[in-house]
Amino acid sequence: MFALFSQTLGITAPVFAMLFLGVLLRRLGWIDIAFIDTASTLVFKGTMPTMLFLAILQADLDAALQPALLGYFTLASIAGFLIAWAWSLWRCPRPDRGVYVQGAFRGNNGIVGLALATSMYGDYGLSLGGVLAGAVILVYNTLASVVLAFYSPTARTDPWSLAKSILGNPLIIGVLVAIPFAYWHVGLPAWLLTSGDYFAQMTMPLALICIGGTISLAALRESGGMALGASLLKMVWLPLLETLGAWLCGFRGAELGVLFLYFASPTAAASFVMAKAVGGNHQLAGGIVVITTLLAAVTTNIGIFILQWLGWI
Structure with a gap:
């Protein structure tokens, strides 16, 4: 369990480093609101779509395409989205409900989930997680947009x-x-892939620095109750229900383990970018990202320990 804790910490620690860097840069006056607005737009319209394109393009569709697993993940994600939406009706004012719901169901699977799946299950975890990431991206972004x-x-x-x-x-x-590029194995020039990769690699640093640059203690205190409620829903209750549902549906071993890691991932930094793009409460979105990332080092390890102790994975 200590090894898994170290793996989880090794993935989440760089996230916090970039968040705190954003706080520091804003305090030093090296970045301001104008920079944050411009950088957030660049991430939303440019670097993040490029990152997602390359992730799908490079996924091994033939090795890990499992319709039952993809179908369950999609249905469970929709169910989690509806539960979060219903819960938000009692937990937060109307203007903040969209940001609350997005933060409560949308996981950082492309980075944290995929990295943990690869760490636990090697090449199989990478292939399975990579294919699952395609469904994640479509489902999460569609529901978040709605x-x-x-x-x-x-x-x-x-x-x-x-x-x-x-x-x-x-x-x-x-x-x-x-x-279509991934399905028909359409090749792209090596120089174009390299340039695209350079561009895409700016996504997470810029997004996290922007989150850090907007974080304030006053804002966190103001939205603390809502942010904590969405975070507990994201990191405890929904993974518990969705993983139990997967077990009842017959998933075992690596498949169940990867599903759990994806359900239990902290809220994606993209939720902050999208909230800011539509004029939502981006400070609430940033608070949820921070809290869920903190919780991930604890809840993910506890979940894996319990699943292994029960002999399910």
């Missing part, structure tokens, strides 16, 4: 407007464009 648009003070919420909001989301466009 709930954020629904509670946005400026967005229209009729079906056609929601559809345009989803299909116009740069993150979803990045995935949809990548799917």
Whole structure:
């Protein structure tokens, strides 16, 4: 268990380092609100779609394409989304519900989940987790677009407007464009892949620095109750329900382990970027990212220990 704790800490510690760097840079005056707005736009419209495109392009679809597992993950994610939405009706004011729901169901699977799956199960975990990441990206970004648009003070919420909001989301466009390239194994020039990788590697540092730059103790105190409630839902209750459901559906071993790691991942930094892009409460979104990342080092290890003790994985 100590080895797994070290692995989890090794993945989450760099996240905190970049968050604190954002706080420090803002205090030193090296970055300001104008920089944060510009950098967030660059991440949302450029670097993150490129990162998602390359992740899908490089996934081994043939080695780990399991329709039952993908189907269960999709249904469980939708169920978790609906539970979070229903819970938000009692937990937070209407303007903050979209950000609350997104923070409570959307995991950082492309980085934390995939890294832990690879650490635990090697190449099989990498292939299985990589394919699962494709479903994650589509499901999470579609549901997040719906709930954020629904509670946005400026967005229209009729079906056609929601559809345009989803299909116009740069993150979803990045995935949809990548799917035919990955399916038909379309090759791209090596120089283009290298340049794209350079561009995509800016995603997490910029996103996390922007989160750190907007964090304030006053804002965390103001939204502390909501942020903590969304974080406990994300890191404790939903992983418990979704993993138990997977066991009841017959998943065992590596498949159940990877599902748990994905369900138990902390909230994705992309939730902050999307909340800021639609004019939502990005400070609440940042607070949820910080709290869930802190909790991950504890809840993930406890969950794996229990699953191993029960002989399920």
